Amino acid sequence: MTELNKLPRHDLPDHQPMAGGIAARARAAAAPPYLTALNPEQREAVETLDGPVLVLAGAGTGKTRVLTSRIAHILSTGRARPHEILSVTFTNKAAREMKHRLGQMLGHAVEGMPWLGTFHSIGGRILRVHAELVQLKSNFTVLDVDDQVRLLKQLLQADGIDDKRWPARMLAGLIDGWKNRGLTPSQVPSGEAAVFGNGRGGKLYTAYQERLKTLNAADFGDLLLENIRLFRENPDVLRGYQNRFKYILVDEYQDTNVAQYLWLRLLSQMATSTPPPSPPAGEGAEPRSGEAGEGLLSASDDPSPGSLRSPPSPARGEGSSASIETLRQKNICCVGDDDQSIYGWRGAEVDNILRFDHDFPGAKIIRLERNYRSTGHILAAASHLIAHNESRLGKTLRTEDVEGEKVTVTGAWDSEEEARAIGEEIEQLQRAGDKLNEVAILVRASFQMREFEDRFVTLGLPYRVIGGPRFYERAEIRDALAYLRVINSPADDLAFERIVNVPKRGIGDATVQLLYDHARKQRMSLAAAARAIADTDELKPKPRGTLRGLMDNFDRWRMQSQAMPHTELAEIVLDESGYTEMWQKDRSADAAGRLENLKELVRSMEEFENLQGFLEHISLVMDRDGGPEEDAVSLMTLHSAKGLEFDNVFLPGWEEGLFPHQRALDEQGRAGLEEERRLAHVGITRARKRAKLYFATNRRIHGTWSTTVPSRFLDELPTDNVEITESKGGSGWGGSSGYGASRFDNLEAFGSSYSTPGWQRAQANRSRGGFNEAGTPYGANGGSRARRAPLTIEGELIAKSTGTTSEYSLGDRVFHQKFGYGRIVKVDGNKLTIAFDKAGEKKVVDSFIQRA
DNA sequence: ATGTACAAGATTTTT
DNA sequence: TCTTGTACAT
Numbered sequence: 030m031t032e033l034n035k036l037p038r039h040d041l042p043d044h045q046p047m048a049g050g051i052a053a054r055a056r057a058a059a060a061p062p063y064l065t066a067l068n069p070e071q072r073e074a075v076e077t078l079d080g081p082v083l084v085l086a087g088a089g090t091g092k093t094r095v096l097t098s099r100i101a102h103i104l105s106t107g108r109a110r111p112h113e114i115l116s117v118t119f120t121n122k123a124a125r126e127m128k129h130r131l132g133q134m135l136g137h138a139v140e141g142m143p144w145l146g147t148f149h150s151i152g153g154r155i156l157r158v159h160a161e162l163v164q165l166k167s168n169f170t171v172l173d174v175d176d177q178v179r180l181l182k183q184l185l186q187a188d189g190i191d192d193k194r195w196p197a198r199m200l201a202g203l204i205d206g207w208k209n210r211g212l213t214p215s216q217v218p219s220g221e222a223a224v225f226g227n228g229r230g231g232k233l234y235t236a237y238q239e240r241l242k243t244l245n246a247a248d249f250g251d252l253l254l255e256n257i258r259l260f261r262e263n264p265d266v267l268r269g270y271q272n273r274f275k276y277i278l279v280d281e282y283q284d285t286n287v288a289q290y291l292w293l294r295l296l297s298q299m300a301t302s303t304p305p306p307s308p309p310a311g312e313g314a315e316p317r318s319g320e321a322g323e324g325l326l327s328a329s330d331d332p333s334p335g336s337l338r339s340p341p342s343p344a345r346g347e348g349s350s351a352s353i354e355t356l357r358q359k360n361i362c363c364v365g366d367d368d369q370s371i372y373g374w375r376g377a378e379v380d381n382i383l384r385f386d387h388d389f390p391g392a393k394i395i396r397l398e399r400n401y402r403s404t405g406h407i408l409a410a411a412s413h414l415i416a417h418n419e420s421r422l423g424k425t426l427r428t429e430d431v432e433g434e435k436v437t438v439t440g441a442w443d444s445e446e447e448a449r450a451i452g453e454e455i456e457q458l459q460r461a462g463d464k465l466n467e468v469a470i471l472v473r474a475s476f477q478m479r480e481f482e483d484r485f486v487t488l489g490l491p492y493r494v495i496g497g498p499r500f501y502e503r504a505e506i507r508d509a510l511a512y513l514r515v516i517n518s519p520a521d522d523l524a525f526e527r528i529v530n531v532p533k534r535g536i537g538d539a540t541v542q543l544l545y546d547h548a549r550k551q552r553m554s555l556a557a558a559a560r561a562i563a564d565t566d567e568l569k570p571k572p573r574g575t576l577r578g579l580m581d582n583f584d585r586w587r588m589q590s591q592a593m594p595h596t597e598l599a600e601i602v603l604d605e606s607g608y609t610e611m612w613q614k615d616r617s618a619d620a621a622g623r624l625e626n627l628k629e630l631v632r633s634m635e636e637f638e639n640l641q642g643f644l645e646h647i648s649l650v651m652d653r654d655g656g657p658e659e660d661a662v663s664l665m666t667l668h669s670a671k672g673l674e675f676d677n678v679f680l681p682g683w684e685e686g687l688f689p690h691q692r693a694l695d696e697q698g699r700a701g702l703e704e705e706r707r708l709a710h711v712g713i714t715r716a717r718k719r720a721k722l723y724f725a726t727n728r729r730i731h732g733t734w735s736t737t738v739p740s741r742f743l744d745e746l747p748t749d750n751v752e753i754t755e756s757k758g759g760s761g762w763g764g765s766s767g768y769g770a771s772r773f774d775n776l777e778a779f780g781s782s783y784s785t786p787g788w789q790r791a792q793a794n795r796s797r798g799g800f801n802e803a804g805t806p807y808g809a810n811g812g813s814r815a816r817r818a819p820l821t822i823e824g825e826l827i828a829k830s831t832g833t834t835s836e837y838s839l840g841d842r843v844f845h846q847k848f849g850y851g852r853i854v855k856v857d858g859n860k861l862t863i864a865f866d867k868a869g870e871k872k873v874v875d876s877f878i879q880r881a
Numbered sequence: 882a883t884g885t886a887c888a889a890g891a892t893t894t895t896t
Numbered sequence: 897t898c899t900t901g902t903a904c905a906t
Contacts, residue, residue, distance in 0.1 A: 121896085476891080668894065885906095
């Protein structure tokens with residue numbers, strides 16, 4: 030308890046004024062300031078340090094503050110040292126915010142907290158340390174979505190699957206989903222594995238994993254899945270981490286998926302729970318991820334078998350088995366809000382939070398229900414709306430703030446008028462002295478943004494789009510990174526493929542396909558294949574020359590990278606490859622900006638010690654700090670608004686089909702509707718002072734105008750807290766008649782149609798697969814393959830000279846697709862010289878021939 | 882190998 | 897409506 034006490038008052042978060050006066054000061058002398066600033070429920074959440082704790086924190090109840098204070102408290106009571114605390118958040122943004130707040134509270138002590146980050150970044154770190162145990166090299170590359178899809182495209186092509194009917198994106202989504210649910214290839218339910226027909230989905234998943242190993246790569250899902258496998262197969266490693274982390278803190282627990290849950294469970298050594306009671310969904314409900322997680326567990330070695338799988342003991346101990354006693358119940362603290370779970374569509378499992386006390390017997394559940402953010406009307410409206418959800422734990426948020434302004438609902442003739450009306454209201458706020466930084470427009474789908482952008486441009490109103498394409502996702506940055514990646518790890522196929530013809534050098538699809546065929550057959554990387562083929566007659570002289578030139582360039586750069594600072598290397602590479610030149614010649618409007626971005630990239634490399642370190646950072650963080658912000662309206666989707674707050678929040682597009690989104694309804698049924706409602710709840714609760722909802726009667730969807738109907742969510746708002754206003758867009762309509770007649774147009778008239786959701790059909794079509802036969806553990810098929818496929822960089826060298834001896838010998842009669850029949854006259858490793866009957870003597874690689 | 886013409890399809894998004 | 901990707905011609 031040292032520097033914590035010296036905390037200056039202004040470091041305390043601002044929306045929750047400290048109780049003033051002498052009494053408060055007296056208390057402050059007794060307790061450290063990070064505790065006195067808390068209300069009783071928050072304080073309980075901070076001070077309950079022993080055993081598992083679930084903090085059910087509603088919107089705006091200060092959950093981040095609870096987490097930071099809790100860490101401060103752990104440290105100041107000397108229960109753990111900074112490096113013994115594991116704190117995971119859901120996004121980088123949240124991790125940064127957390128670090129920032131802790132920095133204010135703890136000063137430089139934060140530097141000693143290495144385990145503060147996201148699930149994936151921490152999983153990635155653990156994996157790098159133990160890479161050899163999962164058959165990777167520690168310099169493995171982490172594929173992003175784009176790489177992932179391109180790799181899958183190759184696999185599909187090799188398998189003769191039409192990308193039209195079964196796009197690689199779809200397969201990527203499937204594999205992602207499986208990984209989120211903690212399923213290895215052998216555990217994918219057979220029904221789901223059959224998606225491409227004939228169990229092909231599962232086979233492709235296996236092939237994909239094999240290819241990743243060959244390339245010494247992992248995708249984001251692997252960061253956790255491989256981690257789980259690592260822990261399972263190496264109890265000593267697991268034990269090490271279990272001992273290391275004395276306290277585990279989890280933010281946004283409602284958004285954790287099964288893989289994250291399993292990872293946490295292993296680390297915290299919790300008792301195994303039985304699956305939640307099967308949902309009352311009726312006929313043939315699809316297997317939900319909760320069960321899938323159990324499948325994973327039972328299929329492999331649960332560290333604590335038997336006794337714990339029997340019904341969960343609600344109370345700890347209870348005279349039952351000693352094994353529970355011996356279980357170290359970790360001090361895990363999860364913070365979340367079931368009403369803010371909005372990522373179900375990508376595998377988040379609300380059940381995780383709903384069954385917390387099953388997983389952690391004796392868990393203490395603390396509710397934070399005092400909202401410090403919103404005024405009375407706003408909170409009441411949001412609460413009333415969310416109360417329509419059936420599956421929730423239920424919290425009653427309260428505020429001691431003033432009633433404030435009512436939530437407004439405004440109808441507009443069309444989306445254009447909606448934009449105009451909002452634009453005008455914002456200008457009015459601006460005139461009244463409100464900061465634009467305190468204004469946000471939250472849309473359901475990103476296509477809605479365009480109209481607002483157009484409007485703001487004409488008005489000259491400064492705005493910023495949040496969650497647009499990020500820095501590291503820009504094409505030029507990814508290209509530049511690809512060059513660096515190939516230098517850093519030559520086996521990085523995806524990077525190689527990306528830049529092999531950028532700038533254009535005349536190496537087209539045909540050449541790449543040839544390389545790919547060879548690489549796949551030989552189980553080597555594309556770069557290695559390029560090297561092997563560059564010496565043969567498979568290619569025409571021109572592409573062969575360019576290819577060899579490119580490989581030589583890479584060799585040289587790789588050599589230089591040892592000798593010079595990596596920033597300098599980057600400049601040289603971009604220059605000599607002709608990449609900079611390409612953009613300089615480009616006459617389009619954004620070329621200059623791209624060049625600027627490239628410079629920015631080189632600048633940002635300076636912070637890192639070497640290329641390797643920089644690339645590692647990129648693959649895990651892929652994020653950029655926004656510079657200082659000038660005063661501007663924020664425009665973003667509801668999803669990216671989670672965790673933010675603004676004085677004034679505009680919520681356009683509350684129409685059936687858009688919000689709730691039709692697709693959510695079709696695909697997820699009631700669950701989808703409830704998630705949409707949670708999204709609506711999140712939207713409204715972002716507002717501190719004013720929440721303004723809009724709906725348009727006509728909206729252009731994909732170019733064609735269609736008439737829309739106000740969202741059912743509008744009808745679910747409490748009348749007392751809502752005011753129905755007229756559109757100020759002033760384009761004739763909107764005044765006297767129409768929507769004003771009843772509450773929102775003729776809502777009642779079609780209200781009954783809600784009850785016939787199309788989702789039942791959708792759900793019936795789905796497979797109700799059980800699990801595959803308890804299968805081979807993950808990676809078991811790696812053994813047969815490893816012999817011929819040297820994993821990484823070494824593979825290059827082997828392919829280049831000898832090592833792999835050809836299975837062909839002198840004099841063999843062979844056949845070649847292009848050159849026809851011939852006889853082998855020389856063998857050099859896997860390179861053969863063949864006298865062809867028609868084509869004469871050619872050098873080829875053995876993977877292109879077969880015995881005649 | 883590359884440029885152009887047309888068709889299809891178009892939530893939410895982090896790592 | 898507009899973007900993206902694929903088929904076709906150069």
